[in-house]
Amino acid sequence: xxxxxxxxxxxxxxxxxxxxxxxxxxxxxxxxxxxxxxxxxxxxxxxxxxxxxxxxxxxxxxxxxxxxxxxxxxxxxxxxxxxxxxxxxxxxxxxxxxxxxxxxxxxxxxxxxxxxxxxxxxxxxxxxxxxxxxxxxxxxxxxxxxxxxxxxxxxxxxxxxxxxxxxxxxxxxxxxxxxxxxxxxxxxxxxxxxxxxxxxxxxxxxxxxxxxxxxxxxxxxxxxxxxxxxxxx
Amino acid sequence: xxxxxxxxxxxxxxxxxxxxxxxxxxxxxxxxxxxxxxxxxxxxxxxxxxxxxxxxxxxxxxxxxxxxxxxxxxxxxxxxxxxxxxxxxxxxxxxxxxxxxxxxxxxxxxxxxxxxxxxxxxxxxxxxxxxxxxxxxxxxxxxxxxxxxxxxxxxxxxxxxxxxxxxxxxxxxxxxxxxxxxxxxxxxxxxxxxxxxxxxxxxxxxxxxxxxxxxxxxxxxxxxxxxxxxxxxxxxxxxxxxxxxxxxxxxxxxxxxxxxxxxxxxxxxxxxxxxxxxxxxxxxxxxxxxxxxxxxxxxxxxxxxxxxxxxxxxxxxxxxxxxxxxxxxxxxxxxxxxxxxxxxxxxxxxxxxxxxxxxxxxxxxxxxxxxxxxxxxxxxxxxxxxxxxxxxxxxxxxxxxxxxxxxxxxxxxxxxxxxxxxxxxxxx
Numbered sequence: 001x002x003x004x005x006x007x008x009x010x011x012x013x014x015x016x017x018x019x020x021x022x023x024x025x026x027x028x029x030x031x032x033x034x035x036x037x038x039x040x041x042x043x044x045x046x047x048x049x050x051x052x053x054x055x056x057x058x059x060x061x062x063x064x065x066x067x068x069x070x071x072x073x074x075x076x077x078x079x080x081x082x083x084x085x086x087x088x089x090x091x092x093x094x095x096x097x098x099x100x101x102x103x104x105x106x107x108x109x110x111x112x113x114x115x116x117x118x119x120x121x122x123x124x125x126x127x128x129x130x131x132x133x134x135x136x137x138x139x140x141x142x143x144x145x146x147x148x149x150x151x152x153x154x155x156x157x158x159x160x161x162x163x164x165x166x167x168x169x170x171x172x173x174x175x176x177x178x179x180x181x182x183x184x185x186x187x188x189x190x191x192x193x194x195x196x197x198x199x200x201x202x203x204x205x206x207x208x209x210x211x212x213x214x215x216x217x218x219x220x221x222x223x224x225x226x227x228x229x230x231x232x233x
Numbered sequence: 234x235x236x237x238x239x240x241x242x243x244x245x246x247x248x249x250x251x252x253x254x255x256x257x258x259x260x261x262x263x264x265x266x267x268x269x270x271x272x273x274x275x276x277x278x279x280x281x282x283x284x285x286x287x288x289x290x291x292x293x294x295x296x297x298x299x300x301x302x303x304x305x306x307x308x309x310x311x312x313x314x315x316x317x318x319x320x321x322x323x324x325x326x327x328x329x330x331x332x333x334x335x336x337x338x339x340x341x342x343x344x345x346x347x348x349x350x351x352x353x354x355x356x357x358x359x360x361x362x363x364x365x366x367x368x369x370x371x372x373x374x375x376x377x378x379x380x381x382x383x384x385x386x387x388x389x390x391x392x393x394x395x396x397x398x399x400x401x402x403x404x405x406x407x408x409x410x411x412x413x414x415x416x417x418x419x420x421x422x423x424x425x426x427x428x429x430x431x432x433x434x435x436x437x438x439x440x441x442x443x444x445x446x447x448x449x450x451x452x453x454x455x456x457x458x459x460x461x462x463x464x465x466x467x468x469x470x471x472x473x474x475x476x477x478x479x480x481x482x483x484x485x486x487x488x489x490x491x492x493x494x495x496x497x498x499x500x501x502x503x504x505x506x507x508x509x510x511x512x513x514x515x516x517x518x519x520x521x522x523x524x525x526x527x528x529x530x531x532x533x534x535x536x537x538x539x540x541x542x543x544x545x546x547x548x549x550x551x552x553x554x555x556x557x558x559x560x561x562x563x564x565x566x567x568x569x570x571x572x573x574x575x576x577x578x579x580x581x582x583x584x585x586x587x588x589x590x591x592x593x594x595x596x597x598x599x600x601x602x603x604x605x606x607x608x609x610x611x612x613x614x615x616x617x618x619x620x621x622x623x624x625x626x627x628x629x630x631x632x633x634x635x636x637x638x639x640x641x642x643x644x645x646x647x648x649x650x651x652x653x654x655x656x657x658x659x660x661x
Contacts, residue, residue, distance in 0.1 A: 057574060057655050078578050085576020086244075092658070096571045100267040110575035112256050114247045128241060157575075162243045194240050 003066075004164060004197045005031040005054060010063030011220075012049050023049040024060070025220035031199065031213075033164075036191040038211035038228075039201045046220040048169075051201045055088055055167050056080045068164040085114050089158025091168035095150040097142040097157075103129060104138040107157045114161065128160035129153070131194075132186060148179035155186065159196075166190070168200040172207055184210040257581065261588040264565075275557040276597035278550025279634050283601025285543035286630040287622070291609040293536030295620025301529055310488050311383060312495055313519045314338075314352075314481040314502070332506065332515050335475035336463075341505050342481065347494050351483035353379045356459055356476075358467045363428040364416035371412050372454045373429055375462025383484045384451060389413075391423050391438030399458040402465065406434040410442035411452040429455065430466040488522070495520060544633065550597065551637035558590050558645035569649050570657025583650035590642025591635060598634030602627050 012024040023046045031037055041047040052058040053065060056072055059080070065072045068087050075083065089110075090096075097106045107125035116124070129135050132152040142150050151171060158166050168187065172180035188210050191198045200211065208214050209228065216224035265272045318331045334354075342352040356375040361368055380386070381393040389410065398405055406427060413422050426433045434457065443451050459478070463469035469477045485494045495518050508514050562569070569582055609620040 052655055055574070078580075081573070081576050081578040084574060086247075090574050092571075096567065096658070098568060098571075101263070109572070111244075112260070113572070113576040113578075113581060114244070116244060116247045120246060124241065124244075131241070159241055162241045 004033045006066040010060045038208035041217035087164040089163035089166040093170040093173035103153045128156035132156045165197045278553035279597030280601040282547030282550040284605035287605030289539040290626040295618045297532030310485045349483040353482045354478040375459035387441040389439045389441045402460045405437045407438040407456040409452040551641040555641035562649040566660035573654035579650040586646035591638040594638025598631045
């Protein structure tokens with residue numbers, strides 16, 4: 001197994017005025033290529049901070065982080081942008097689609113920042129939309145799509161650039177339970193059939209249950225790391 | 234449940250290093266097009282600003298050209314001599330009597346044998362001009378045959394005053410085009426008799442319209458032999474028995490001799506009129522070229538001043554752009570966060586917002602140039618004013634418009650570029 005994510009002794013301290021907030025107090029974790037991992041924890045546990053670190057949106061105060069062989073902790077803002085563009089696909093709770101653009105244009109958007117030629121971009125976006133079952137709605141705008149369909153478009157957007165890791169932050173947070181099930185099932189399938197490394201951040205146990213491995217974080221440290229039978233089954 | 238038949242392949246071709254200009258332009262245009270009404274209202278400030286700069290500059294130039302053309306039509310090679318009161322030129326002036334110019338001064342200039350056309354004396358008086366069907370008050374200009382050459386007068390019909398008319402004190406008159414229209418309408422004037430100062434004068438010619446109107450117009454005057462004006466129509470005798478003239482005009486054949494001719498005339502007249510060396514002369518010689526350049530300076534200044542006032546509205550338009558761009562940055566914070574999260578560098582965001590501001594100001598500038606051209610084109614077509622759209626007014630106002638967009642766009646764009654992606658994503 002190849003390590004996709006290696007985190008060693010990661011801490012993060014925020015200064016809020018005179019108060020120092022220790023959001024992460026020493027996290028050590030390794031996630032292998034092709035794993036489907038859920039990060040759980042109550043609010044204020046440091047789970048969002050850890051997600052921002054893994055997503056290269058923030059840099060740790062101390063410790064080291066390697067993503068797909070790249071030492072991220074020492075990179076500057078531009079280099080971090082570049083790593084995000086190449087290595088990561090984001091799925092957000094609120095879908096975050098550009099409201100006035102078609103599904104296809106939304107899926108294409110991140111690839112624009114990588115300088116991928118337009119024809120190639122369109123082809124990839126169309127394929128990604130087909131994979132998530134939105135091939136017949138490419139020209140629809142977000143307001144013409146249901147919440148579940150919008151989240152599928154968002155997943156296609158994360159998928160299209162062939163990222164090393166898909167990072168989903170409460171991907172079912174805005175969906176009803178039936179749609180949630182469909183979305184989680186789709187992520188699971190993507191993990192199996194495309195050998196994608198997927199990390200979801202959630203506070204719902206039944207969402208986390210789809211993952212192979214569940215990390216639980218509390219007060220800035222990982223307190224539990226276990227294999228999940230149902231996901232592995 | 235969907236069957237996942239196909240796999241996403243790794244990316245083979247990517248340039249990296251962020252966006253290119255074309256892509257950014259497309260992104261910017263998309264977001265401007267998505268908000269058409271707002272984009273237009275934002276542009277309106279620039280449209281009005283540029284339109285007023287263009288129309289005021291063009292109209293100002295047109296008016297300035299009209300004025301200088303009229304002065305030039307008098308002849309930039311010409312020198313005009315008239316009597317002044319020496320005391321009136323100094324502080325606390327007035328009081329001292331003016332010694333008028335007279336025919337002896339004309340003779341003196343003639344005797345210098347200078348490379349000039351003229352001298353042309355003029356003795357002008359305002360008088361009622363009575364035609365068979367109408368009458369009006371006009372300037373009656375007593376002058377000589379050379380006046381026609383010096384003023385480049387073209388006759389509509391008939392002839393101008395001749396040397397013979399002057400010698401024989403002939404009772405003839407030449408009418409300016411507008412004066413003819415006032416007195417005879419569209420009828421025939423040649424051969425008719427008009428009465429000036431009680432004397433019947435035969436109309437021997439009508440001048441072609443010189444145009445322009447107003448300032449220094451030759452079109453609404455009557456022209457008679459100077460001898461007639463001085464001896465029969467009006468009282469022109471001076472205290473020492475000479476015949477008075479108002480002005481003497483000479484046209485210098487070659488412009489480079491103007492200063493030399495002016496100096497010679499001044500010296501001769503000072504001598505004749507007994508002005509002590511170093512004392513203030515009691516006459517002035519006006520150089521039309523110098524007058525013209527002063528006039529050009531004044532009208533140029535006026536045009537610049539008008540354009541500067543119009544520029545203020547352009548400034549206000551720029552502030553409008555800044556305001557809307559700031560609102561837009563706030564509204565689109567989540568979009569910015571998303572773009573940053575998926576890999577946009579902060580300079581991509583900077584470029585996107587800068588381009589949006591620049592596109593707004595450039596389009597506003599282009600529409601402004603079109604709108605601002607309407608009035609000058611209409612006025613030119615109507616013949617009211619010859620005000621062609623000059624390339625420099627278009628280039629200047631477009632440059633200023635784009636500069637305005639860049640200047641007022643940079644602050645909002647920097648704010649957008651410096652947003653923290655994590656906070657931007659969470660923005661409600």
